[in-house]
Amino acid sequence: MSEMIIYGGHRLSGEVTIGGAKNSTVAIIPAAILADSPVQLDMVPNILDVKNLMLILESMNVHSEFVDGVLSIDPTDIEQSALPSKTIKSLRASYYFMGALLGRFNRAVLTFPGGDNIGPRPIDQHIKAFKALGASVSEDANGKIKIEAGPDGLVGAPIFLDVVSVGATINAILAAVKAKGTTTIWNAAKEPEIIDVVTFLNNMGAKIRGAGTDVVRIDGVKRLIAKNTHTIIPDRIEAGTYLSMAAVIGDGVLVNNVIPEHLESFIAKLNEAGVNLDINEDSIYVHRCDNFKPIKIKTLPFPGFATDLQQPITPLLLKASGDSIIVDTIYPERTRHIAELIKMGANIKVSPSDHIIIISPTAKLTGAVVDAGEIRAGAAAMISGLMADGVTKITNADNILRGYDNVVDKLTNLHAHVELINNTNLIN
Ligand SMILES: CC(=O)N[C@H]1[C@@H](OP(=O)(O)OP(=O)(O)OC[C@H]2O[C@@H](n3ccc(=O)[nH]c3=O)[C@H](O)[C@@H]2O)O[C@H](CO)[C@@H](O)[C@@H]1O
Numbered sequence: 001m002s003e004m005i006i007y008g009g010h011r012l013s014g015e016v017t018i019g020g021a022k023n024s025t026v027a028i029i030p031a032a033i034l035a036d037s038p039v040q041l042d043m044v045p046n047i048l049d050v051k052n053l054m055l056i057l058e059s060m061n062v063h064s065e066f067v068d069g070v071l072s073i074d075p076t077d078i079e080q081s082a083l084p085s086k087t088i089k090s091l092r093a094s095y096y097f098m099g100a101l102l103g104r105f106n107r108a109v110l111t112f113p114g115g116d117n118i119g120p121r122p123i124d125q126h127i128k129a130f131k132a133l134g135a136s137v138s139e140d141a142n143g144k145i146k147i148e149a150g151p152d153g154l155v156g157a158p159i160f161l162d163v164v165s166v167g168a169t170i171n172a173i174l175a176a177v178k179a180k181g182t183t184t185i186w187n188a189a190k191e192p193e194i195i196d197v198v199t200f201l202n203n204m205g206a207k208i209r210g211a212g213t214d215v216v217r218i219d220g221v222k223r224l225i226a227k228n229t230h231t232i233i234p235d236r237i238e239a240g241t242y243l244s245m246a247a248v249i250g251d252g253v254l255v256n257n258v259i260p261e262h263l264e265s266f267i268a269k270l271n272e273a274g275v276n277l278d279i280n281e282d283s284i285y286v287h288r289c290d291n292f293k294p295i296k297i298k299t300l301p302f303p304g305f306a307t308d309l310q311q312p313i314t315p316l317l318l319k320a321s322g323d324s325i326i327v328d329t330i331y332p333e334r335t336r337h338i339a340e341l342i343k344m345g346a347n348i349k350v351s352p353s354d355h356i357i358i359i360s361p362t363a364k365l366t367g368a369v370v371d372a373g374e375i376r377a378g379a380a381a382m383i384s385g386l387m388a389d390g391v392t393k394i395t396n397a398d399n400i401l402r403g404y405d406n407v408v409d410k411l412t413n414l415h416a417h418v419e420l421i422n423n424t425n426l427i428n
Pocket residue numbers: 023026092093120121122123124125126127163164165166167168189307308329330331
């Protein structure tokens with residue numbers, strides 16, 4: 001496991017360019033096995049989740065190559081094979097192989113996914129969707145989940161999701177895209193990454209309408225052929241992380257490759273906190289800010305405030321003139337960052353009964369050894385380390401590398417003093 005060392009207290013300036021969205025990429029890579037041709041993706045982030053997905057592809061004889069942000073995947077000689085359980089468990093998005101393998105072979109056998117430890121993460125809605133399409137689902141003695149279509153393959157059907165779920169919406173789409181007839185997903189999630197996955201599939205000949213609304217209709221097709229390179233949308237969570245960092249420790253930072261419409265609720269909260277932003281077509285300039293106001297945040301499905309941004313905005317709220325409050329309605333137990341920030345001197349409390357987070361004014365943070373228990377806890381620790389006096393060591397920094405593209409280069413370019421130790425993991 002790598003460690004990140006941060007020599008704090010250096011103000012940031014200059015420009016940073018946001019990479020492709022992790023949560024699109026990690027769905028589109030499994031989706032690529034539905035193609036009957038090679039597939040090429042551009043703006044693929046250099047992150048550990050991508051490396052691990054490439055290993056899973058290789059285990060099914062799907063060769064892939066990652067060069068300068070372009071990922072080429074050739075699924076034409078794909079074989080049904082046992083998938084590597086350890087790698088499957090290293091990330092959440094391996095659950096997309098359930099839908100993708102079902103769509104490709106009418107059958108999927110794999111272990112339960114891993115991913116960030118942010119409280120309970122059931123997959124009952126994914127299973128509900130597969131069953132609605134006619135699949136049977138069982139768990140074997142080794143804890144593997146077996147999903148099998150009936151003799152006639154998957155058949156399109158209405159799917160009513162009880163919970164708004166990004167993963168279940170995408171998995172239902174992946175399973176339905178080659179099913180016979182029409183599938184309608186009701187109460188679908190509306191995240192921009194879902195639109196990106198659907199754009200990728202439709203450009204290969206899929207017939208999917210309504211992505212980005214809460215009703216998605218899919219008419220099954222027989223073949224999917226990639227004709228163009230698909231460019232992944234910018235990562236709105238990475239962008240939000242740099243916006244927050246720039247606001248609290250920047251002397252003027254330009255964040256490039258942003259779709260501001262994907263960040264409306266986040267930008268609204270930065271504005272409420274007193275941050276002055278110049279919003280351009282595909283970039284945002286963050287002015288230096290010395291006086292922050294306290295705010296209240298409630299995380300919600302898109303277009304609400306993203307749960308993945310509640311931790312990255314927390315260090316900024318330590319500098320506000322009063323108490324800020326965060327309620328994470330998506331993952332109420334997503335509080336692993338708090339104990340770590342407290343080690344650095346942060347004045348934060350979380351109520352044990354209802355998980356409400358209260359962030360109070362903190363005059364000074366001091367470098368400490370802190371743990372990146374999950375990706376966004378790592379982001380909060382990283383920003384706090386940049387703000388702190390002295391040296392911060394972040395253990396389990398692989399969790400940061402799971403989703404932050406070329407993070408050390410980007411921070412160094414902004415004049416931060418950061419290094420990675422024991423990093424043997426990234427792709428190149
Ligand atoms: C790889 C990826 O895209 N990860 C994102 C995705 O995770 P993920 O797709 O796992 O999250 P979901 O949108 O599914 O989860 C939303 C809520 O629904 C619940 N739920 C979900 C599925 C299910 O079958 N049953 C159920 O009850 C979850 O516990 C959670 O409370 O969306 C989350 C919410 O925006 C983000 O934090 C993650 O970064």
